[in-house]
Amino acid sequence: xxxxxxxxxxxxxxxxxxxxxxxxxxxxxxxxxxxxxxxxxxxxxxxxxxxxxxxxxxxxxxxxxxxxxxxxxxxxxxxxxxxxxxxxxxxxxxxxxxxxxxxxxxxxxxxxxxxxxxxxxx
Amino acid sequence: xxxxxxxxxxxxxxxxxxxxxxxxxxxxxxxxxxxxxxxxxxxxxxxxxxxxxxxxxxxxxxxxxxxxxxxxxxxxxxxxxxxxxxxxxxxxxxxxxxxxxxxxxxxxxxxxxxxxxxxxxxxxxxxxxxxxxxxxxxxxxxxxxxxxxxxxxxxxxxxxxxxxxxxxxxxxxxxxxxxxxxxxxxxxxxxxxxxxxxxxxxxxxxxxxxxxxxxxxxxxxxxxxxxxxxxxxxxxxxxxxxxxxxxxxxxxxxxxxxxxxxxxxxxxxxxxxxxxxxxxxxxxxxxxxxxxxxxxxxxxxxxxxxxxxxxxxxxxxxxxxxxxxxxxxxxxxxxxxxxxxxxxxxxxxxxxxxxxxxxxxxxxxxxxxxxxxxxxxxxxxxxxxxxxxxxxxxxxxxxxxxxxxxxxxxxxxxxxxxxxxxxxxxxxxxxxxxxxxxxxxxxxxxxxxxxxxxxxxxxxxxxxxxxxxxxxxxxxxxxxxxxxxxxxxxxxxxxxxxxxxxxxxxxxxxxxxxxxxxxxxxxxxxxxxxxxxxxxxxxxxxxxxxxxxxxxxxxxxxxxxxxxxxxxxxxxxxxxxxxxxxxxxxxxxxxxxxxxxxxxxxxxxxxxxxxxxxxxxxxxxxxxxxxxxxxxxxxxxxxxxxxxxxxxxxxxxxxxxxxxxxxxxxxxxxxxxxxxxxxxxxxxxxxxxxxxxxxxxxxxxxxxxxxxxxxxxxxxxxxxxxxxxxxxxxxxxxxxxxxxxxxxxxxxxxxxxxxxxxxxxxxxxxxxx
Numbered sequence: 031x032x033x034x035x036x037x038x039x040x041x042x043x044x045x046x047x048x049x050x051x052x053x054x055x056x057x058x059x060x061x062x063x064x065x066x067x068x069x070x071x072x073x074x075x076x077x078x079x080x081x082x083x084x085x086x087x088x089x090x091x092x093x094x095x096x097x098x099x100x101x102x103x104x105x106x107x108x109x110x111x112x113x114x115x116x117x118x119x120x121x122x123x124x125x126x127x128x129x130x131x132x133x134x135x136x137x138x139x140x141x142x143x144x145x146x147x148x149x150x151x152x
Numbered sequence: 153x154x155x156x157x158x159x160x161x162x163x164x165x166x167x168x169x170x171x172x173x174x175x176x177x178x179x180x181x182x183x184x185x186x187x188x189x190x191x192x193x194x195x196x197x198x199x200x201x202x203x204x205x206x207x208x209x210x211x212x213x214x215x216x217x218x219x220x221x222x223x224x225x226x227x228x229x230x231x232x233x234x235x236x237x238x239x240x241x242x243x244x245x246x247x248x249x250x251x252x253x254x255x256x257x258x259x260x261x262x263x264x265x266x267x268x269x270x271x272x273x274x275x276x277x278x279x280x281x282x283x284x285x286x287x288x289x290x291x292x293x294x295x296x297x298x299x300x301x302x303x304x305x306x307x308x309x310x311x312x313x314x315x316x317x318x319x320x321x322x323x324x325x326x327x328x329x330x331x332x333x334x335x336x337x338x339x340x341x342x343x344x345x346x347x348x349x350x351x352x353x354x355x356x357x358x359x360x361x362x363x364x365x366x367x368x369x370x371x372x373x374x375x376x377x378x379x380x381x382x383x384x385x386x387x388x389x390x391x392x393x394x395x396x397x398x399x400x401x402x403x404x405x406x407x408x409x410x411x412x413x414x415x416x417x418x419x420x421x422x423x424x425x426x427x428x429x430x431x432x433x434x435x436x437x438x439x440x441x442x443x444x445x446x447x448x449x450x451x452x453x454x455x456x457x458x459x460x461x462x463x464x465x466x467x468x469x470x471x472x473x474x475x476x477x478x479x480x481x482x483x484x485x486x487x488x489x490x491x492x493x494x495x496x497x498x499x500x501x502x503x504x505x506x507x508x509x510x511x512x513x514x515x516x517x518x519x520x521x522x523x524x525x526x527x528x529x530x531x532x533x534x535x536x537x538x539x540x541x542x543x544x545x546x547x548x549x550x551x552x553x554x555x556x557x558x559x560x561x562x563x564x565x566x567x568x569x570x571x572x573x574x575x576x577x578x579x580x581x582x583x584x585x586x587x588x589x590x591x592x593x594x595x596x597x598x599x600x601x602x603x604x605x606x607x608x609x610x611x612x613x614x615x616x617x618x619x620x621x622x623x624x625x626x627x628x629x630x631x632x633x634x635x636x637x638x639x640x641x642x643x644x645x646x647x648x649x650x651x652x653x654x655x656x657x658x659x660x661x662x663x664x665x666x667x668x669x670x671x672x673x674x675x676x677x678x679x680x681x682x683x684x685x686x687x688x689x690x691x692x693x694x695x696x697x698x699x700x701x702x703x704x705x706x707x708x709x710x711x712x713x714x715x716x717x718x719x720x721x722x723x724x725x726x727x728x729x730x731x732x733x734x735x736x737x738x739x740x741x742x743x744x745x746x747x748x749x750x751x752x753x754x755x756x757x758x759x760x761x762x763x764x765x766x767x768x769x770x771x772x773x774x775x776x777x778x779x780x781x782x783x784x785x786x787x788x789x790x791x792x793x794x795x796x797x798x799x800x801x802x803x804x805x806x807x808x809x810x811x812x813x814x815x816x817x818x819x820x821x822x823x824x825x826x827x828x829x830x831x832x833x834x835x836x837x838x839x840x841x842x843x844x845x846x847x848x849x850x851x852x853x854x855x856x857x858x859x860x861x862x863x864x865x866x867x868x869x870x871x872x873x874x875x876x877x878x879x880x881x882x883x884x885x886x887x888x889x890x891x892x893x894x895x896x897x898x899x900x901x902x903x904x905x906x907x908x909x910x911x912x913x914x915x916x917x918x919x920x921x
Contacts, residue, residue: 041714043711043714046714047717047718051717051721114705114706115706116762116816117773117775119775119816133710133712133713134712134716134717134755135713135717136716136717136720137720137721140717
């Protein structure tokens with residue numbers, strides 16, 4: 031079964047380009063520019079990885095992450111934060127994220143992170 | 153014999169025979185008598201004492217040779233002569249007559265008495281007389297008079313008595329005393345004090361003085377004794393310096409001598425009493441007093457201060473040094489003159505009352521920078537003085553005068569006057585300023601704050617003084633403010649910091665405070681001067697700017713991410729593989745690669761922009777973790793190596809233990825140093841990175857053989873926006889070293905550079921473990 035990746039970012043261009051890159055690698059990619067009900071969406075889509083910008087409309091990435099990790103249904107889903115912020119590593123640790131990606135990133139770093147996370151999940 | 157003639161011849165015969173017998177008897181007796189008389193006379197003659205035999209009428213029947221000798225008389229002058237008439241009645245001695253009459257008339261058998269009389273030829277004599285009656289049958293009694301001359305013996309006894317008395321007296325005397333005779337200056341008496349003085353035993357008594365203590369002979373003692381002996385008059389010698397060869401030391405002493413001839417009853421003198429008083433200590437003390445007085449006078453005379461002494465209520469000048477005489481503009485004849493008669497101008501200025509006050513109360517009067525007018529050649533001359541007036545007391549602690557010491561301080565006083573004026577001007581100017589100005593002493597205590605402080609804070613100067621101003625500082629900044637101010641005060645270095653001050657409405661506003669130490673020539677801090685400016689608006693604008701730069705940078709990063717990713721996709725799509733899996737690049741690939749390069753540069757510039765923002769606003773926050781230093785260094789080298797394939801970066805040394813710090817920021821330091829090394833060594837491709845571990849720190853050096861840095865620029869390279877001016881300009885904001893320096897410092901490390909233009913540069917940094 032093809033793996034699904036759910037990406038939240040307010041920048042549509044980022045969503046488009048990452049979608050292109052990941053789909054090329056045969057991933058199913060779902061993108062969202064806003065997050066209204068993270069638990070509901072994750073439960074519905076059942077992604078293998080969630081990518082989340084630190085700042086997304088309506089809810090901060092950090093809060094969304096916390097909600098996910100508190101919920102039994104969504105707790106197991108790996109969440110990767112991405113941001114242009116230099117302190118991303120720290121935020122990541124604090125919020126108990128599974129990994130991070132610092133903007134700007136290269137195709138290689140993106141794919142390595144995805145591959146690594148999926149293989150660990152297995 | 154008429155009766156015999158009437159007798160008969162036989163009777164005559166017998167009568168004749170009887171007569172012959174009697175005659176014979178008489179003859180025999182006469183013979184015996186003559187013998188006896190001659191015998192007696194011979195005895196008398198041989199007796200040593202003068203002896204006379206006097207007839208009833210006191211005529212001298214017999215006199216022995218001793219008598220003649222003793223009284224210087226001849227036999228003719230003596231025998232048959234009445235005793236009292238001898239030597240022209242010179243022997244008419246009442247006492248002698250009385251005693252002899254006692255024998256003659258009262259028939260006293262024997263009498264002893266002592267007779268003292270001034271005999272004509274031999275003078276005053278003491279005679280022990282013994283007279284006894286020689287009874288004779290025919291009442292022709294005679295007197296045997298023995299006259300023993302005891303003059304010498306009595307004299308001797310008398311003298312012994314006198315000497316004994318003298319000795320007692322001498323012993324008890326509190327001073328050294330001795331008696332010598334006139335003849336050979338034999339020491340007859342000496343008291344213990346004397347023996348102590350010359351440090352000799354009693355043995356010296358009875359011996360000539362100059363035999364026992366020969367050193368005295370040469371020191372004028374003999375001359376004086378001779379003088380006394382010859383004149384018979386006492387002599388006093390004061391303050392004589394005598395050296396005595398004592399056992400302890402040969403030191404000399406100073407003595408007062410009294411030489412007193414001792415007179416006998418006959419007014420003649422055969423002894424000299426010498427009284428010696430040692431006054432060495434006294435003289436030394438006296439000399440010290442004199443020297444002390446001399447020194448005291450010298451001190452007063454040579455003092456640059458004006459000094460004088462006034463005596464009594466009339467303030468008579470008793471002592472005045474040159475300085476004060478010059479000050480008064482008078483001659484040396486001021487001594488003895490009353491002060492206010494000499495200087496009426498002082499009385500006009502109220503000094504008479506001040507002098508009197510000191511004289512009567514004994515309380516000193518101190519004056520600092522007081523103007524005093526003197527009239528010099530009719531013209532008023534004003535000078536400023538620091539002076540003290542103090543009571544002078546006599547030995548009984550009674551005030552008997554006034555002492556005056558003054559120092560001219562005209563220059564200082566004028567300077568102070570000007571300073572005061574200048575200070576006043578400063579205050580007026582400072583009060584006009586909108587900035588808050590303060591002055592603090594060397595200890596950092598504020599002693600002046602201008603009006604702006606009072607107006608802003610609503611607190612009075614008194615409330616703000618010393619450390620009062622600290623109550624207006626925002627609690628968040630108070631510790632930092634205190635720390636910085638203490639550091640500045642201790643180091644004397646200028647201080648600049650920003651903090652919030654509460655204004656009178658209770659609102660805190662940001663201020664920039666700058667303080668500078670005013671120093672003496674020797675570098676000692678005289679005081680601090682500082683100004684505090686309201687920068688609330690500026691601060692707000694800066695915050696906004698910083699916020700904007702931060703947001704903008706982040707916003708820029710997102711499209712760059714997209715751009716980079718698209719370029720990557722494009723790059724990949726422009727490379728196709730043929731049937732042999734050989735990559736076949738499209739002709740346009742080069743253009744896309746150039747685009748990628750520009751995007752990378754853009755990315756780096758944005759990163760730098762963000763860092764500048766962080767450093768200028770002090771917002772650098774460290775994320776401390778424990779990591780492998782070698783790995784971090786290798787990552788940095790790799791990062792630079794990838795973008796600079798023409799250079800070879802060689803690393804030497806390893807760090808054995810894990811390191812605690814901000815890995816990302818320290819890698820940034822290493823990357824910056826390496827990028828710089830690459831950038832500034834375009835013609836030499838070797839970069840050497842050395843890492844060494846010392847006891848408590850890690851030392852890293854990055855060495856290039858590039859263009860080098862001028863000596864005068866070495867200190868500036870860590871400043872923000874600094875760029876070495878070279879023939880070839882290099883790109884970037886020029887903040888790499890500044891960021892590196894900030895990061896190293898935040899790790900409590902040190903960073904520095906060594907360089908030689910044309911030969912290369914080494915940048916070092918150390919980090920505590």
